[in-house]
Amino acid sequence: MLEFSRPPREPDLEVELHLLPTESGGRAEAPLQGYRVPHDFGLPGEMNDGLYEFTGEPPAPGASQRAFVWLLAPDRNYGRFEPGFEFSIWEGRNIGTGRIICVLNAALAIAAQQVAPADGFAAR
Template sequence: MNLCDNVSILITSTPPGEAPLWVRQTWVGLSLPLAQTCSHAHTHHTFGVLTRPRTRVGQWFARMFRRTARGSGYLVEAQAAIHLLADVDPVAANWWREHAPHLMQPGQYFLFQVGVAQLAPRRTRPPSPPDLLADITLVSGLVRGRRSGWRPNNDFGLKHLGHTMFNDAHIEFLDCQEVQPGQSARAELWFLAPDLQAGRLRPGFEFTVHDGSPIVVAHGVVISVLRQELLASN
């Protein structure tokens, strides 16, 4: 399949299905790569993840006798989606592995319906100069690497009313396109709200990287502050 390049979907509300509600709720907020040849929604025959016929013959008969549901939405490779979920909620990802192990095989897909997902083109390198040069090390226990164009939440020690205040940033790796768990790479960072870091940063400043949850997925160390107004005065 010639997949739709550089396009993903954002899950905006809890999808329907046979999985428990708490499992389905963990999809909300995740960005998942499309596994289809174009970016518009398609209509497909669908089976329940728990009640689907186990054989291709059974699935064929179900389609013939109209025992399937039909839904319009976006196809996502199930194995890749569960791997992405594992970084945010390992317990929910394990539910899928234990109760629907067939989804971990190649050629299995989730259909996220139009009402619960929207197109979210993957980010490209910003046109402005970067704010920081940093060394980023991914946590070794992750189930997948991270690619350039990553836009995670970052903890630079900011607080608001006693709570951690994250500062999102666009990240581009310099020496490779993808960094694997346990590996380090130099990266350029563009803050979405750079004014929050005014006068705070210096070489050697340490921060943590998060992916939509409190779980730390990487550790960072500032190599150079490239935007002058962010540099600490002493």
């Protein structure tokens, strides 16, 4: 199995990710650390890939877990996010939902102010 390696920059978001149960159209297995998946952030006709580092074990289908997310193209979402923003993740179909806990990349925040990292990130 490949070892997960963090990208060379700070994460963009801290999120709570919930995977649909397999019987409701979700994945058959838990994702791996470093999971990369398209997100629907509400931009018409556009998805935005993100890479996940889960704060604990990756969630099994039907479960939830917090994670740090690095967006492949964060510039597509400048000034659009705030805590509580909801999104979906996609693998040819909707397989889960997420909610932003903390906007770590200040350029992505609705307010043009510095956003402090979530508790525990600085210690990593």
